[in-house]
Amino acid sequence: MSLGPLMVDIAGTALSAAERERLAHPLIGSVILFTRNYVEPAQLQALVADIQSVRSPPLLIGVDHEGGRVQRFRPGFSALPPLRRIGQAFDADAQQGMAMARALGWLMAAELLACGLDFSFAPCVDLDYGLSEIIGDRAFHARAPAVAQLAVAYMHGMRDAGMAATAKHFPGHGAVVADSHLALPVDRRELVDIDQDLLPYRRLIANGLPAVMVAHVLFPAVDPAPASFSRRWIEAVLRRELQFAGLVFADDLTMAGAAAVGDLLQRAERALAAGCDVVPVCNDPQGVERLLDRLKVAIDPASQLRLVRMRGRKQLRFETLAASAAWQSAREWLERSAASPPDLQL
Numbered sequence: 239m240s241l242g243p244l245m246v247d248i249a250g251t252a253l254s255a256a257e258r259e260r261l262a263h264p265l266i267g268s269v270i271l272f273t274r275n276y277v278e279p280a281q282l283q284a285l286v287a288d289i290q291s292v293r294s295p296p297l298l299i300g301v302d303h304e305g306g307r308v309q310r311f312r313p314g315f316s317a318l319p320p321l322r323r324i325g326q327a328f329d330a331d332a333q334q335g336m337a338m339a340r341a342l343g344w345l346m347a348a349e350l351l352a353c354g355l356d357f358s359f360a361p362c363v364d365l366d367y368g369l370s371e372i373i374g375d376r377a378f379h380a381r382a383p384a385v386a387q388l389a390v391a392y393m394h395g396m397r398d399a400g401m402a403a404t405a406k407h408f409p410g411h412g413a414v415v416a417d418s419h420l421a422l423p424v425d426r427r428e429l430v431d432i433d434q435d436l437l438p439y440r441r442l443i444a445n446g447l448p449a450v451m452v453a454h455v456l457f458p459a460v461d462p463a464p465a466s467f468s469r470r471w472i473e474a475v476l477r478r479e480l481q482f483a484g485l486v487f488a489d490d491l492t493m494a495g496a497a498a499v500g501d502l503l504q505r506a507e508r509a510l511a512a513g514c515d516v517v518p519v520c521n522d523p524q525g526v527e528r529l530l531d532r533l534k535v536a537i538d539p540a541s542q543l544r545l546v547r548m549r550g551r552k553q554l555r556f557e558t559l560a561a562s563a564a565w566q567s568a569r570e571w572l573e574r575s576a577a578s579p580p581d582l583q584l
Contacts, residue, residue: 239293240537241267241545243510245300245487245518246526251277253288260523261292263530267545268298270518271355272310279314279353279556286354298548300404303346303358306375315349316568318342319575321362324388325379327575332387334574339378339388341571343395343403348565351400352556357548359451359487361392363405363438364412372417382434386441393442400551405442407453407489408476409465410435418454418495428459429475439480448547449485450476452514454495463512467499472513485544488514492522503532515541 242265248257251274261269269289276282290296301310306320324342328335343361350358363385364370366377378388393403407418409432414423425432439450452466461470466488476482488509489495491502499508502525509517515538519526559565 239264239295240542241295241298242537243267243514243516243535243541244506244526244529244533245270245516246523247272247520248275248289249523251275251281252285253292258292260526260530261289261297265530265533265535266297268300268516270520271299271301272520273312276311277313282311282353283556290354295546298356298545299354300357300359300548301350301355302360303350304360304362304376305342305346308362308376311350316345316572318346318572320375321378321388321392322366322375323575324392325366325377325384328379328384328388336387336391338571338575339391340395340398341568342575343392344399344564345395345568345572347396347399347401348554348559348568349556351550351552352554352559354550354552356550357402357404357449358396359404359406360396361389361403361405362407363389363442364407364410365435367413369415370412370417371415372419373412377412382437386438389438390441390445393445393447400553402448402548402550403442404449404451404485404487405439405447406451406487407455408439408450409453409455409457409471411453411455414455416495418489419493420495422464422495422498423453423455425455425457426459427457429457432457432460436475436480439476439482443480443482443484447482447484449487449544450482451487451489452476454489454493456498463508464495464498466496466514467505467508467512469512477513483544485516485541485548486514487516488518490518490520492520492525503529506533510535515544
């Protein structure tokens with residue numbers, strides 16, 4: 239059975255019979271986990287194994303686990319800092335900041351992989367313009383070259399652990415005030431003025447970036463559709479101009495920023511038609527059921543290959559991870575990050 243384009247969530251810490259049946263549907267190809275799905279590492283490993291037993295090939299499993307405010311699993315996992323802390327270290331000593339980015343990218347990925355997950359939606363490569371509260375300290379830095387350098391190092395750390403990186407939120411969420419969870423942000427800049435926001439993507443793509451998540455942000459000077467539903471942004475800019483060959487995720491289709499294009503079925507159809515490979519639908523099981531009944535999708539072999547390449551490569555068991563020299567070294571970098579100043583004056 240192929241992996242479908244829908245990414246869905248589950249309600250609790252174990253699969254229900256109804257969820258097991260739903261996950262067997264061919265339109266579903268991946269599952270996203272949240273804090274509500276987690277108690278401790280052993281429970282997580284059992285849940286992941288149960289999800290993976292539903293289908294062959296197994297469904298992919300992802301999570302938002304950047305660190306700071308956005309870390310879904312906490313007890314038993316390393317408490318990762320927000321990415322801004324890495325940017326602060328970079329300002330103090332660029333070489334040390336790069337080493338910290340790679341080490342913490344490895345640590346984040348290694349702990350998730352050891353529990354059987356495939357990928358984390360990281361790193362966030364938005365620029366910190368000081369406008370967006372939903373981005374804020376999730377950004378490495380305000381300067382595009384610094385974000386690019388640190389994001390590449392972080393991606394390499396994830397790759398060292400066996401995980402594919404997903405850069406977000408393309409083409410940029412940092413220059414708008416509105417939170418796309420709650421409203422549709424509008425960025426009125428011309429395409430030429432967004433070039434600095436695209437710089438991290440250019441550098442990451444040159445280094446083999448596996449995946450991108452596209453934002454529900456409207457750039458009316460570029461296209462009348464939000465980026466996540468825009469062939470101009472996905473096919474013309476991301477694919478052709480930036481020469482990106484990896485997987486494209488839409489942001490969650492249940493977010494308010496996606497509502498402008500219609501109901502959930504229309505959102506899924508529009509995102510897929512614009513060039514997205516995967517459309518996440520979170521916190522709306524009834525909506526998922528409607529999509530499974532009504533969404534018509536022709537499986538694209540190229541999209542399938544991009545999706546399969548997101549499969550994680552587990553190298554260490556969670557129970558033995560802490561005994562490894564790599565984990566102990568990464569934890570030393572974590573301790574250094576905790577000593578960084580709380581605020582960075584730019």
